[in-house]
Amino acid sequence: MxxxxxxxxxxxxxxxxxxxxxxxxxxxxxxxxxxxxxxxxxxxxxxxxxxxxxxxxxxxxxxxxxxxxxxxxxxxxxxxxxxxxxxxxxxxxxxxxxxxxxxxxxxxxxxxxxxxxxxxxxxxxxxxxxxxxxxxxQGIGTSSLSQWVHACDALELPSQQREQLDAFIDQLYKDIDKETGDFLNCEGSGLFLLQSSCNHSCVPNAEASFPDNNFLLHLSTLSDISPGEEICISYLDCCQRDRSRHSRHKILRENYLFVCSCQKCMSQMDDADMTSEEEEEEEEGEGETEGDDIEDEMTDV
Ligand SMILES: [Zn+2]
Ligand SMILES: [Zn+2]
Structure with a gap:
């Protein structure tokens, strides 16, 4: 299609x-x-x-x-x-x-x-x-449904019609969820030559998104970038980026096969190689779901 x-x-x-x-x-x-x-x-x-x-x-x-x-x-x-x-x-x-x-x-x-x-x-x-x-x-997730719902939200309707429409939308989401579970969006993947040449950083200065709800990838800055400064995106989501250097390295090594030497990682170089016991426990608890997430990310492509 x-x-x-x-x-x-x-x-x-x-x-x-x-x-x-x-x-x-x-x-x-x-x-x-x-x-x-x-x-x-x-x-x-x-x-x-x-x-x-x-x-x-x-x-x-x-x-x-x-x-x-x-x-x-x-x-x-x-x-x-x-x-x-x-x-x-x-x-x-x-x-x-x-x-x-x-x-x-x-x-x-x-x-x-x-x-x-x-x-x-x-x-x-x-x-x-x-x-x-x-x-x-690069995984591309778009949602024609959410685009339509946003357009509905923007309609100016008499309150009775608004209620009917909202109820219809609620029911629609429930019905779709019954059939598709988590697969609500249109998922695809693409190869983007420029974006794929961006390296990873744990403090990225840019991020990729699909604001037009199609395959057009936008690379937007997250902070000011000086001339000559490298444009970096992050392979980790924001929760993963908040974790210790040790945990980030583990994810990057296992999934992307490299050792990160970004600014943040260099500045945390002297941190203990092992996460603290508390952190470790937390990690083990999260272990399973997190592994799944990562695999989904890999398989999204
Ligand atoms: Zn054909
Ligand atoms: Zn790093």
């Missing part, structure tokens, strides 16, 4: 000519449907955006006149060592499904193989592509 005819046309020209399922939309034997089904079954939440980003990358190059330009563009995304790639791929799939990478690669190859990109279809190359999306993919 596309928001406008222009977007549909743009997608058609960039990758959809190759990825269009047309009348095979509901055919479970279509190679692309098989790929998406396999991905859904080894991955939670049951979205297909990560695997489809990879498919779009292949399709974009296959469709492009200037194939080299796109290949070069994709090569600008942060790449990893083989060991790191393996870790990221496993993280994306989760412990239970780490063996499924080979299955995904087979289905991916059947659906999309291209001679020119043969390296992406080898076990190492596929894992590398997989980790590229894992490392650089």
């Amino acid at each position: 596309y928001c406008s005819a222009e977007c549909r046309q743009a997608a058609w020209e960039q990758h959809h000519k190759l990825l269009c399922l047309g009348p095979s939309h509901h055919d479970p034997d279509h190679p692309l449907n098989k790929l998406q089904d396999a991905w859904r079954s080894v991955h939670y939440p049951p979205e297909t955006s990560s695997i489809m980003i990879m498919a779009r990358m292949v399709a974009t190059i296959k469709q492009a006149q200037d194939k080299e330009r796109w290949q070069k563009l994709f090569s600008h995304f942060c790449s990893r060592t083989a060991n790191e790639e393996e870790e990221i791929a496993h993280k994306l799939l989760g412990e239970k499904f780490r063996g499924q990478l080979a299955l995904l690669r087979n289905l991916f190859t059947t659906a999309l193989y291209e001679d020119r990109l043969s390296q992406w279809f080898t076990p190492e190359g596929f894992r590398s592509l997989f980790s590229l999306v894992g490392t650089n993919g």
Whole structure:
């Protein structure tokens, strides 16, 4: 589904000519449907955006006149060592499904193989592509429903109609919640070349958001930035950023495979390496939910 005819046309020209399922939309034997089904079954939440980003990358190059330009563009995304790639791929799939990478690669190859990109279809190359999306993919959450509700709130209505509308909206949220649970928003993911080149800081001076409720990413400053100063975003949410240096490093190391040396981390360098006992207890208590959160963040991409 596309928001406008222009977007549909743009997608058609960039990758959809190759990825269009047309009348095979509901055919479970279509190679692309098989790929998406396999991905859904080894991955939670049951979205297909990560695997489809990879498919779009292949399709974009296959469709492009200037194939080299796109290949070069994709090569600008942060790449990893083989060991790191393996870790990221496993993280994306989760412990239970780490063996499924080979299955995904087979289905991916059947659906999309291209001679020119043969390296992406080898076990190492596929894992590398997989980790590229894992490392650089940015989750995009938009909500057409909340946009509509805001517009309703702004209406000037006689009080009786206002009450009816509010009651309708309350009921609507309840009904949707029954069907979808937590999945109220439209979740997708994208690769953003400029944003993905921003490094992490525990005291970021910028943040990414989607204020237009579409795929357009806005990078806004959180504080004044001097000429020449590096623009940094944070991979941690604000609660995680408030935690001790030790805890932040643990999250960053496990999920993003690096050791942070931002200003804040440098200034806390002399803090004890272990969190205090109290903090530790708190951490253990939070441990489970927090691990889940992090994994969701990784899998959002
Ligand atoms: Zn189509
Ligand atoms: Zn830091």
